[in-house]
Amino acid sequence: MHSTLRRAGGFAVVGTLALAAPVLNGAAFAPFVAVALFAAFVITDGPLFELFARPGDRQDGRLNGLAGFALAAAGLAILVTVMDLPVDLFVAAVLVLAYGNLGAQFVAESSDDPFLGTAGFVFGGFLAGIGGQAAVASFVGDAILLPRFAFLAAAAALVAALVREVLFEQDDPLVMLSTGLLLWLFDLLADAVAPVEIAVALVVTVALGYVSYALGTASVAGMLTGVLLGLLTIVFGGFAWFVVLISFFAIGGLSAKFKYDAKKERGVAEDNDGARGTGNVLGNAAVALVAVVLFAASPWLPVEANVFQFAFAGSLAAAMSDTLSSEIGGLYDNPRLITTFETVSPGTDGGVTWQGELAGVAGAGVVSAFAYLLFPGVTLAGAAVVLVGGVVGMTADSLLGATIEGDRIGNEAVNFTATVVGALVSTVVALAVLV
Template sequence: MQPRLRRAGGFALVGTLALAAPVLDVAAFAPFAAVALLAAFVVTDGPLFEVFARPGDHQDGRLNGLAGFALAAAGLAILVAAVDMPVSLFVATVLVLSYGNLGKQVVATASDDPFVGTSGFVLGGFLGGVAGQAGVAAVTPLSPAYPLFVFLATAGAIVAALFRELLFERDDPLVMLSTGLLLWSFAALSGPITAVEIAAALALTVAFGLISYALKAASVTGMLSGVLLSLLVIVFGGFGWFAVLMSFFAIGALSTKFRYDEKLARGVAEENEGARGTSNVFGNAAVALVSVVGFAASAHVTLDGTLFQFAFAGSMAAALSDTLSSEVGGLYDNPRLITTLERVEPGTDGGVTWQGELAGLVGAGIVAAVAAALMTDVTGLLGAVLVLLGGLAGMTVDSLLGATVEGSRVGNEAVNFTATLVGAVVSTGVAFAFVA
């Protein structure tokens, strides 16, 4: 057996100790605290050491990786006792990471493709998360809510896989704690979920992830980010929100690939053959994510969910408007700087063409039409116009920032974020005056 697979199996066995949490109650941390002490001070060599040792552990003479993993699990267990974190989420989090790592190493024996490895992590983590929650439900008065279990296990597996791709193997403690806290937040925000809804959500998000990666529209981390965002949008918002999100992702990806070789020759093409990474995904969609989370929270507090719908649609309109204006406008000569109207070279930040501006208008119009047709409170011609205004405002601000501060002071992702924020604020502000 390969050392990495053997080590992952050992970590999975240690993680399985979490299943004792419902019985141990406030002492759920004890098994993991004991493992941490053994790893740090007792098991310093021998066969057991070799099972769990990571490369750096041999140099230090102690199992730092196992100790950190066990301490993170113990810390989560203390949250269960101290601040009433649901024990099912504690168990799910530990098993997501434990069996996610095992799943990744199992598929690594057959393929070294990063996408295949990540898929193995997500599948293993998902199965571990579902089994952990079901196990807790079987020995406690907790009523089984399998659609919710599936959602939380899926979200946890994707979050953990994303963190693992962005960080390092030795950062398992940070991944575990972050995943546990996020799952706790997701559980608090979730409303009733039916089996049909979660099945449709999984089918759509998995299909989106596979297509985006197959078409090289996203890197592995970009794919994970998009899939996570899609899942949260469907569960917290609904399928109409997902359609708006997809109008940005799908049309934006196609516009990036459109006449790519020509844009590459002109020096205006996106890097990595147009494959979007995590920073690009969240630069364009962070405001949308906050909006859908705010919408979910509005069901629990006295907030008007309508305004969050306009914020979401307005930010997406701005994102697609800006993307199309750049991708189409970059194909034409004689752009003018938006602040002075002087001619500049194609690809200059803040340079605009009438073709690009028209494409941006069409992009904002597409999102506005989809939102007005499918989102609950963004309805009719007025709703579409309000979203359209947000999209155009965001596109214009993006160009203005490109001409003034982008490059020397701030990066492209920060400019995109600001543009989508402006789109959300404009749509929401006007909606507050006319609709709310």
Template sequence: MQPTLRRASGFALVGTLALAAPVLGRAAFAPFAVIAAVAAFGVTDGPLFELFARPADRREGRLNGLTGFALAAAGLALLATEIGLPVSLFVAAVVVLAYGNLGKRLVAESTDNPFLGATGFIVAGSVAGVGGQAAVAALSQSPILAPRFVFLAVAGTLVAALFREMLFERDDPLVMLSTGLLLWLFDALAVSVGTVDVAAALAVTVGLGYVSYALGAASVAGMLSGVLLGLLVIVFGGIGWFAVLISFFGVGSLSTKYKYDEKKRRGIAEENEGARGTGNVLGNAAVAVLCVICFAASRSVPIDGVIFQYAFAGSMAAALSDTLSSELGGLYDNPRLITTLEPVSPGTDGGVTWQGELFGFLGAAVVAVVALALLPGVSSFGATVIAVGGFLGMTADSVLGATIEGPAFGNEAVNFAATLVGAVVSAVTALALL
């Protein structure tokens, strides 16, 4: 057995201590606090040190990795016993990370394929998350809500896997705490989680996630981001919301791959053979996710959730409008800077062509039509509002690209700002006129 696999097994055993939380009550933090103290000050060599030590721990002569892991678990335990974090979510956050890492290491014993490694993390973490929540329910004599447990376990595992892809092994404490807090939010928003909804969400998002990775449309991190976003959108919004989201990812990915070699020759091709990474996914879809979260929250407050449908669709219209404008419009000659209309080289930030502007409006119109067909609160005039909002978002992207885009305000930030403009324009116009 490789040292990394032995270490992952040891961390999984430590994480399993979270299952004692229903029995220990307010002392649930104690086992992890003791482990943190022993790891920090009591173990500097010997078999335990060899089991848990990471390369950086060996250099420093202390089990910093185990100390941080145990302290993070102790902190979540205190949130569960003193602040109100459900104990089942505390347990889920700990075990999805501990067993997810173990699953990834098990896969690494036979292959270094990053997709299979991520799959090992997701499968092992999800199974552990469901089992942990079910164990807490059984020990506390609470109902076992299988669909809800599955949704929260998979969502938590995707969050943890995504953060693990973006960060480093030493950042596991941050991953665990972030996963626990986000699960708390997801649990509060998921008022009703049905078996069919969860099954459909998992089948659709996992299937499309695999296809996007297999076709080279997304990196592993981008695939994880897309699957997580899709899962949240389906559960919190519905299939109609997901159709709007996938209209951007599907059409946008095809446009990115279209004549990729020619784009590469012209110097305007996306990096990594056009595969979308986490930054690209979140830059284009972060506003949309905020909209669907607000829509879910609107069920508990006196706010008309329809306004968030318009904001959601407007942000996606802006994202697809900008993508088509850049990916297809960049294939034409004679671009001009949007702020001065001076001729510029292809690929210049803020450079536009009339063909790109036309493709951009068509992209916004595609999203508007999908929203009209599948979002119940969107009217015919509302679809026009969404198309205009998306086009204005694309225009804002070009203006920002010509004026402030650079090292301090990168492409992802510009994309976020553009989708925010599309969302705000669509929502405010709908609120004023509809």
């Protein structure tokens, strides 16, 4: 057994101390504070030091990694007392990270494939998250709600895996705190989770995530982001919302691969062989995620729930419109700068072709059609509003590209702004004309 796997096992044992939280109540932080103190000041050599030491720890002569892990767990435990963070969510957040790391290292013993390593982390964290919640519920006498536990464990495992992938895989304190706080939010927003709903959601989102990675339309981080977005969209919105979301991911992802070699020769192809990373996925879908979260929170907001359907669809219409406009329009010569109409080189920010603009309108039309067919609050006139919002968002993207994109603002930020414009236009017009 390699030292990294043994170390992960040691961290998993430390993380298991979280299961004592229901017994310790307000003192749930105490075991982790003790571990942090021993790691920082007492264990400086010997077998325990060698078990837990990371490369940087040996240089410092101190178990910084273990101390940081334990202090993050202690911090979450304090939130249980002072801010009423549910005990089962605290336990789940700690165990997801501890056993997720163990799962990743177990896979690493036989494979260095990044997808398999991530799958090992998510699967190990998922099982530990369910087990931790069930153990707490059993101890305190609450009902064991496996569908809800499965949703929260899956969401926590995906969040933790994503933060590790995007930032740094050994930054345990940030991963644990981020996971715990987001898990708290998800728990507040999720209504009763039906067994069939969560089972289908997990199977569908994981399968589509794997397909996107296998086809090269998403990186590992992009795949994780897409799966998490899909899961949250199904649970907070429903399958209709998910179909609208996946229409963008599927068509947008395939359009990036369409005639990729020709676009590469012209210098207009996406980096990383067209595989979309987290920045690209969030730049295009973050507004949609906010819309579905607000939809779930609508019982506590002074706004009609169907308003968020227009924000959701309008943002994705803008994202689809902009994506197809760029991916299809980049294949044609003589693009013109949208601000001056002068001819520019292919790939110039803000350069448009009539073929790309037509493809963009068609992309917005696809999203608006799905919204009309699937959202009860979107009539035929509402679909037209979504279409307008998408086209305006695409135009805003081109204008920003021609004026400020470059040194001052990146492509992901421009994409995000375009989706904000699409959401706002769709929502404001719907409120003014349809409500």
